[in-house]
Amino acid sequence: MKSLKHISVAFLIILISGLGTYYLKPKNPIMMIFQFLIVGFFIFNLIIRKSLSFKNYFTSQYNLFTTKVWSEKSYDIPKELMFEKIIEVINHSDFKLVESDKDKFEILAISTITFKSWGENLYISFETKGNETIMKFCSATLFQIYSWGKNEKNCTDLLNEIEKSLTI
Amino acid sequence: MAIVVNLDVMLAKRKMKLKELSEKVGVSTVNLSILKQGKVKAIRFSTLDSICLALDCQPGDILEHIE
Numbered sequence: 001m002k003s004l005k006h007i008s009v010a011f012l013i014i015l016i017s018g019l020g021t022y023y024l025k026p027k028n029p030i031m032m033i034f035q036f037l038i039v040g041f042f043i044f045n046l047i048i049r050k051s052l053s054f055k056n057y058f059t060s061q062y063n064l065f066t067t068k069v070w071s072e073k074s075y076d077i078p079k080e081l082m083f084e085k086i087i088e089v090i091n092h093s094d095f096k097l098v099e100s101d102k103d104k105f106e107i108l109a110i111s112t113i114t115f116k117s118w119g120e121n122l123y124i125s126f127e128t129k130g131n132e133t134i135m136k137f138c139s140a141t142l143f144q145i146y147s148w149g150k151n152e153k154n155c156t157d158l159l160n161e162i163e164k165s166l167t168i
Numbered sequence: 169m170a171i172v173v174n175l176d177v178m179l180a181k182r183k184m185k186l187k188e189l190s191e192k193v194g195v196s197t198v199n200l201s202i203l204k205q206g207k208v209k210a211i212r213f214s215t216l217d218s219i220c221l222a223l224d225c226q227p228g229d230i231l232e233h234i235e
Contacts, residue, residue: 077207084198166209168199 008064045142052099052108055123058140067141069151073159074134075166079105079126082133086124089165093158095122111154118142120151122158172232173206178223192222 045065048054058066075082083105090097095109105126113119123138137158139151179189186204190197195215202208216227223230 075207077202077205081198081201081205085202088196088198163209165199166202166207168195168203168208168211168215 042143049119049121049142050098050108050110052101052106052123055106055108058121058142059123059138065143067144067151069139069155071137071139071152071155071159072134073137073162074129074132076131077133079128079133082135083107083126085165086135086162089158089161092165093161094154095158118144120154122154170233170235171206172234173203173230174232175200175204175219175230178225178229182223182225184223189219189222193218 049058057063059068061068077085083100083102086107087097087100090107090109095111097107097109099108100106107122107124109122109124111120111122118141121140121142123140125136127134127136137155139155141151179186186197186200190200193200193215195203195218199208203211216230219230220227
């Protein structure tokens with residue numbers, strides 16, 4: 001899947017640079033439509049990123065416009081308590097809690113948009129396996145092909161925060 | 169774990185709610201609930217001191233070592 005993503009991006013770059021010499025001229029209608037579509041898609045994604053309803057869209061393996069980093073962590077603490085605990089940890093971290101669904105046990109937290117990053121969506125889901133609660137983290141960055149290790153670092157930092165918070 | 173947390177017993181003896189203890193000690197109810205279940209990684213002396221002060225008890229009343 002990753003190689004398909006790389007091939008698609010390479011194809012897109014070649015296509016844009018190839019067509020660019022013919023069409024990318026000021027006031028060219030094709031260029032105007034192209035720019036409008038890019039800006040529209042960008043704004044559309046920015047609007048819907050703050051909703052848990054679009055989790056599948058952003059975390060889907062077929063979405064080539066997001067970088068996804070998955071990680072898992074389990075604790076022998078009940079799911080309900082762990083859910084509250086994670087919300088508490090997020091509120092004291094660099095992430096901002098956007099939405100939490102207590103029925104589905106899902107959390108969405110985002111990092112703010114900076115000059116370095118478009119912002120990151122962190123989806124957390126909870127599962128119970130025996131006495132253990134398994135937390136699944138998915139960090140998705142919009143309009144980025146590679147995470148350059150930033151998503152992994154943010155995820156690791158949050159996991160360390162959770163670990164630290166269990167010392168009361 | 170060989171360490172048993174008897175916080176719920178002490179709370180019942182003092183007829184105190186977890187929320188009330190949380191307000192007195194300055195530790196969130198989530199953290200106290202995790203402590204009550206003995207699932208915390210560690211407890212600070214300062215937290216133990218505050219709990220003992222609020223419940224008017226000794227650390228041994230809250231923590232117990234069993235074989």
